[in-house]
Amino acid sequence: MMIAELVDQDDFYQLLQSVGIPVESHWTPEQCAQVALKWRIDNNESNADTVAELDRIIGELKQKELLLLPEVKAALQILVQPVVIK
Secondary structure (H helix, E strand, O other): OOOOOOEOHHHHHHHHHHOOOOOOOOOOHHHHHHHHHHHHHHHOOOOHHHHHHHHHHHHHHHHOHHHEOHHHHHHHHHHHOOOOOO
16 A cells, blocks of 8 residues: 655655755644745845746645645645735
């Protein structure tokens, strides 16, 4: 029987860190997602390639949604919600 690899908070942290998002390993997935969202807004114009890489990672996670642990799935929802800039 083939067992799929679940995406846990360590995987989520490592994915965000791989694009240069300043997250800490002891943070919850929700905290990491909040920082990633702020980072994305702050770096959208100055670092387009890295933001595109983050968008690619988000897209891959959305495709693996059934393999995400609940806390990672909730964190992903933070990243995909529409951004309202005031």
